[in-house]
Amino acid sequence: MHSFGYRANAVVTLAVTILAVMCSMASLSDNFNVPSPTAEVKVLNINWFQKQANGNDEVSLTLNISADLSSLFTWNTKQVFVFIAAEYETPQNALNQVSLWDGIIPSKDHAKFWIHTTNKYRLIDQGSNLRGKEFNLTLHWHVMPKTGKMFADKIVMTGYRLPEEYR
């Protein structure tokens, strides 16, 4: 029972077990963090709004996004993935969520940001339902930890509306 093999096995097993326990404790410590992020999105301009050849509406927007997500960062946070989705309902679809812009926040220093951008991904409807459509802009974030469970949440901002006519 004292051979090298047995000792090595015992040490490695203990090491891996302790590592696993430490990783889960690190992940559990994230639960104590109570985040209080803020965000504001303004639609500065509707650049164009057309119906494509295949019958789907497409719109291009310029957004101004300002947010403070520094309360999301803990010692166990590797990065925060943040994105803005336009959410709306159509007669055919109960829910449409289209991501307009996303970004990665690598550290707490970058968590308070202000950005002026056109949509990174195309806002294309399934069909031609966007004229005069009211939609929400939701800022979602996904906290990616150094180890453990990932958290996600969002802020819903309502009150946006697309123009009645194509331009």
Add this chain to the structure above:
Amino acid sequence: MIWKGLMCFAGSESPVVVVLTGSMEPGFKRGDILFLHMNKDPIRAGEIVVYNVDGRDIPIVHRVIKVHERKDTRDVYILTKVKKIQNAPIPLLFLCLQQTNRHLIESSGDNNPVDDISLYPQGQFWLERHHIIGRAVGYLPHVGWVTIIMTEKPIIKYLLIGALGLLVLSSKE
């Protein structure tokens, strides 16, 4: 002790997969392990999902960027951003894939500026719920390198099994 821990994982519903490519960096790097889970909740934008497309045997892990959910059949169209994974040799898992809802989803890899349409088979523009194996809910860095090495250099796998065999034979008391 390790095996008992692995058996615990096996008893649960979460499969474990290893990240093969760098398309989700800096979030997930090659060699990381992802814990997956699947339940009846509808797929929503931003979730990291693992899916199979017809014709490819290696599942892909990407983030959902578009969701169109039908009112009646609850079809969901998904587009995702790319990240290739492979199943860890840790056995398991059975996923409770509920196929009551069909979602059309678009996805994209965090490191890829475009969506995944080029990965889907010809003529397929969206993912549906039945393509999705699970969502990533947790993550362990670097642990998956063992799997990658054993898959890409099978000689190491044989060496390891040979060494373990020798150990068993030589430790008879």
